[in-house]
Amino acid sequence: MRQRAALVLGAVAAAALIAPAGAWAHGLVGRQDLPIPRWLFAWGAAVVLVVSFVALAVLWATPRLQQVQERRLLGVPRALEVVAGGLGVAAFAVVVYAGFAGTQSATANLAPTVIYVAFWVGLPMLSLLLGDVFRAFNPWRALGRGFGWAARRIGGEGMPEPMAYPERLGRWPAAVGVFAFAWVELAYAQRDDPSTLVTLALVYAAVQLVGMSLYGVERWCDRGDAFSVYFGLFARLSPLHWRDGAVYGRPPLSGAPRLSPVPGTVALLCVMIGTTSFDGFSQGTTWSSIAPDLQSFFADLGLASDHALEAAFTVGLVGVCLAVALLYRLGVAGMHTVGEHKSTEDLSHKFAHTLVPIALAYVIAHYFSLAAYQGQALASLASDPLGDGSDVLGTASATIDYQWITATGIWYVQVGALVLGHVSGLILAHDRALAIYSRARDATRSQYWMLAVMVAFTSLGLWLLSAAAQQ
Template identity: 40%
Template structure:
C-alpha cells in the first residue's frame, strides 16, 4: 500500500491495486496481446504512414466563435481562480485546524483529487491546473499589487533550466508519497505544501509566470497530459485538434526526458515496491525501507530516462538534428504511455478513495459537520466487485497508451530522420516501448 494514500481503516487498497486478485486474466496472455498490438501497429504505420501528418502551425480547426469567447473571457478566468482559491483555503483550513488522522480530507485532496485527478481533468478540460493554481493566483495578485506587469519577473528564466525544476518537484512529491515513512501524517505533508508554495512564490517573483510554466510540478504535469485533450491554441485562437495532433505540439525543452522519467518510473516503482522479492530483500538489508526505496525510486526514474535516451539516440540523423537533441524531441511519445499506466495503476484507487475524500470534505475538522452535504453518502465499490472488467480496462489502458506512443514517435521520426533511416531508426525506440510494455504489465500483475 502506498504510504501516502491509505484508505480509511485500511478498507481501500493503495492505488486500487490488490495484486493478481484484481486481475483474473492470465498475465502471459495480457502481455503477449499488448506486445502484439504494439508490433502490429508499428508494421501498419511503416506501410501506410509515410508522410508526417501533424504540424503545430496548421493542425486543428477553429472552435466555434462563441466557445472561443467564453473560454478566453476574463469572467471565466476570474471565476476559475476564485473557485480554485476558495477550495484551496477550505482544504488549507482542514490541514491547519483539522485532526492529524487519515480521515482528514487534506490528505485525500492532496494524494487523490490533486495528484490522480489532475489526469482526467486535464484530458477533458485541457491545462486545468494552470487555470486554478493557487500559486499562480497569489503570484498574479502580488504582481498586481506591486505594479509589476503581469507575467514578468526580475529576470528572464534561463532557457537551459527548461523543465529540470519541475522534474525535481515531481520527484520530491513521489518520494514523499512512496518512500517517506510518515507520509500519512498531516504535519509533514503540510510542511511539503508550504515549501512548494514558498518556492513557487519566490521563483515567480524572480522569473515571472514562465517559472510556473516550467518549474511547477503540478502545472507541468497537467499541461503535458492536456496535450492529449482535444483543446489547443494556435496564434491565440482556440482550436479543436485530435489528441495526436495536439501531442505533437509539445515543445521539447531541457529536462523533459527527466519529467517523463519520473512520472513513468515512479508509477512502475509503486507496483514494484510491494512485490515479494523486493520486500524480502529490503527486510534482509535493514529495518528501514527509506534508503533502499529511495535508491530504487531513483533507479526506476533514471532507468526510464536512460532507456529513452539510448533508444532515441541510436539512429542516423541529418546534420540539422544533432543526436543529443533527439531524446527531448521524442519524449512527447512517452506521455500517452504515462497516462495509460496512471489509468491502470490508479483507477480503483481514484474512484473509490476519491469518493471517500468527497465525503470527508464535508467534515474538514472531524466534528460531525456536513458543510457540503456529502457526509451521508456511501462509497460505491462497483469496480472492485467486477475484477474482470477492471482487469480488461487496465490492460487496454496500457496497450492503448503504448500504441498512441508508437504513432506519435513514428510521425516525429519521419519528420526528422532521413529517408534511409525512417524505419530502421525507429527500431530501437520500438524495442524500448516493448520493454516498457512487458515490464509495466508484469509489475501490474505481480504487485
C-alpha cells in the first residue's frame, strides 16, 4: 500500500512535469513591471494553498456546504422570463444576420467578437456574479419552449410526452459540444470567418432543438446543451440561484456540491480545463517546436497543409485534455489509498465538483485581458454590426482604451484568479471529504492528494501565464 502511495505521489509530480496546462493565448500582454520574478508567484501560490489546507484541517471540522438553506430574495415575474427569452432569440438572430450579411473581416463583423468574447468569456464571469443568467436568455431554450407551447395549443392533449433521457448519456453530449466549440476556436482553419461561424451556430441550434423535442426542453438543457451546462456549472459558484420563479441567496460555492455526478461530468470538466490549457500551451515555444513535426507527419499521410495543421492541433487538444484527466485521476487514486478505501470511480464522481472553480479560474486567468480590451470593441460593433460604416447607436467611433488597466494589473488579476480558484477547489474537496469519511482524520489525509493536484494545476497555470507574457 505504501508503495502504491509513493507511486501515485511520484506520478502526480511526473504529470506536473510533462502535462501542458493552462495558458493565456488570447491575452494582449504588454510590458509588466513586477517587483519579483514571475516564478516566485508560483512559490507564493503553493504556500497559500498549503496554508489554506492547514487552516481548513484545523478550523473547518464539519461539512458546511453540503446542505445549505437558500434564502428567497425576490420573485421573478413569468413575463420577465418570456421577455428575456425573446431578447436572447433576437440577439441570436442579429448575430447570425451579421455573420452572413456583414463584412467577412473578423474584427469588423459583430459575430466573432460576440461569440468568442461576450459569449464564451463574458458569460462565465457573469454567471459567477449573477447566477445562471444564460438560462433565461438561452435562445434555443426559448425557441424550444415557444415551439412546445405552440404545439400544445395546436395539438392539445394528444401531444406525445418526451422520451426518458438515457442515464448513461449523462453530460456526455455537453462534453462533446464544449470540445467541438474549443476545436473550432483553436484548431479549425476557418475559425475567424463570420459566415462559417454563424453557420455552425445555426447547426448547433438545430441539434439543440432536436434534442429538446426528443427529451424535453429542461432535461436537454440540464444535460445535453453544451453551453447551458457549461455556464450552469459556473453559476453553481454564484451566491445567487434563480429557480422556481424567484431569486435565492446562498453562500458562494454552495451550489457546487449539489452537482449530480452523472456520467460524463468528469469528462466535461476535464475538457473545460484541458481546452483552456491547450489554448495557452499552443501559444508557447514548446508547442511551436512540436507542431511543425506533427503537421509534417499528417502532411506525409496525404493531408493538405491546412488540414494537417488542424490534425496536429486536434492531437494537441486531445492530449492536453487527457493530461488534465490523468492528473485528476491520480489525485483520486491517491485518495483511494486512505482510510476506508472507497472506490476510485466513486471518489472520482464525488469530487468532480471541485474542478468547477478551477475551470473558472483558468477561464478568467486565460481570457481576462481579452475581455478587458477586446470586450470594449462591442460598443462600436453593436453600432456597426455588419462593418459597413453604419452607426445605429451612435457608438461606432468608440475605441478601445488600453490604459484602463496595465499589463501588471492584468497579471495580478490572473494570479489572483488562479489562487482563489484553487483555494475554492480545496474548500469544496475538504467539505466533501468531511461528509463522506467517517473520521475527520481520514478526511484530512485523503485531501493530501487533492492538495498535490491543486498545487500542480496552479504551478502549471502560472508557468504558462508566464510563458505567454514573455512571448
